[in-house]
Amino acid sequence: MDQPLYEQVATQIEKQIIEGTFLPNTRIPSLRKSSKQFNVSIATVMQAFSLLEDRGLIKARPQKGYFVQSNQPTAETAHIAPKKYDGHMHLLLNQLLHASQDKNIAPFGAAIPHSDFLPLKQLQRSVVRLMRAEPEICSTYEFTPGSLDLRRQIAIRMLDTGCRLQTDDITITLGCQNAIMLALQATTQPGDTIAIESPAYHGVLQAIEVLHLKAIEIPCSESLGINLQQLEHAAQQWKIKACIVTPNNQNPTGATLSRQTRADLLRIVNQYDIALIEDDVYGELGYQDKRESALKANDTEARVIYCSSFSKSIAPGFRVGWIVGGRYQDKIEHYAYVQSLAIPTVTQIAIAHFLEHGAYDRHLRKIRQIYQTNLIRCQNIVLKAFPKGTTVSEPTGGFLLWVTLPDTVDAMQLYQEALAQKIGLLPGLAFSLSNQFSHHLRLNYAVLWDEKNLQALLELGALVHSLENDVLTDNDIYQHSPT
Ligand SMILES: Cc1ncc(COP(=O)(O)O)c(C=O)c1O
CATH class of the missing domain: 3.40.640.10 (Type I PLP-dependent aspartate aminotransferase-like (Major domain))
Known part of the structure; x- marks a missing residue:
């Protein structure tokens, strides 16, 4: 199958990153320059850069351009091989499902819509009618x-x-x-x-x-x-x-x-x-x-x-x-x-x-609209309350947001600490056989945007900040090392 042009461009840049032509934390050629170098349109280069961002290889820095984020082969280029599931997430998923029943835990974890978004009244009428008649x-x-x-x-x-x-x-x-x-x-x-x-x-x-x-x-x-x-x-x-x-x-x-x-x-x-x-x-x-x-x-x-x-x-x-x-x-x-x-x-x-x-169609029209509004609110809050460098997905349906945290934040640790503060979420590790996505999390946004949930999301942002700050920088290590 012919690879689309932007993927061909992305593959070539990826190769240059992995082979060390572009080193971590250095800038790669701009959109305009790359467009000339590859003899493709700027739109194609933008698509290629967006793919490389998705793969975690580069990251945009506002007003500065695109920088190499990682030079590790991604799953795209690594050897893809059959694996078994070792069940490492059983306990967590069990915990999560129970947490989803707990009214005191902010419901961003399980993929379950709030009951206000389900046609419970109509179903109740159907069941009562049925039991009475038949x-x-x-x-x-x-x-x-x-x-x-x-x-x-x-x-x-x-x-x-x-x-x-x-x-x-x-x-x-x-x-x-x-x-x-x-x-x-x-x-x-x-x-x-x-x-x-x-x-x-x-x-x-x-x-x-x-x-x-x-x-x-x-x-x-x-x-x-x-x-x-x-x-x-x-x-x-x-x-x-x-x-x-x-x-x-x-x-x-x-x-x-x-x-x-x-x-x-x-x-x-x-x-x-x-x-x-x-x-x-x-x-x-x-x-x-x-x-x-x-x-x-x-x-x-x-x-x-x-x-x-x-x-x-x-x-x-x-x-x-x-x-x-x-x-x-x-x-x-x-x-x-x-x-x-x-x-x-x-x-x-x-x-x-x-x-x-x-x-059903009326019900669907209503909840799709609610989820679309919720999505924008959820994205805005996350992008404001979470540290710089956090990115969010752009779903065009459903009610799940995929959040990529800065590399220094461990989503599993965040999950444990958030749960202790009665905030539910699902860490990225739950979605992989091979311990990938340790800096990702999934949020359910089919929730009520009441004061409690809003506050919970802001607190989650503060938690991410505190975990990010926990990481010792080279400078910290230098300053604290025994002389
Ligand atoms: C992608 C996907 N498939 C299947 C299911 C299972 O659906 P059900 O609750 O109908 O068994 C889920 C539930 O979260 C899901 O997200």
């Missing part, structure tokens, strides 16, 4: 593949993603996590290698461990999403059985794949015979009016397994998700049946009712 639904099983009414509603909604489905193409699952597990079980055996985004949603890392898989971490940038060049490179070296991608509002970077990237990704999985698991749990939460087609919509070989749920937009506690398995559908349905026999009936029918009576 109490016998509790006395029977809703066997896999699940409620026909709900599958019909999902098939109708999925027309917006460009997918034309029959109800038989869909199996109802216990949330999206269950759908991901089923997709992995249907496409892999223990010991197999899969490709994942890096950083990746931690539930995928845990699934890898439980299923005894190995994973190759493919860099995923905030602006462009998964790096297809690296994916292809990995596919040339290893037999990759499946690849999991979140094309819309990726957790945690917020990246959304362009139409071209989607087409290129499909070409790669077709060429290297890889099952593509599309995790679209944030797909309904894009701030734009129109969404890109799902990968599944252009899947000519029936190799895309589409997974989603209503957890992020209607009710996480209902645990209602779905899977569209393509060529793996029979296997998936069989596994789903063996694992859980049936899915709770009341929640499925309550959601089907909510979808059918048209309130």
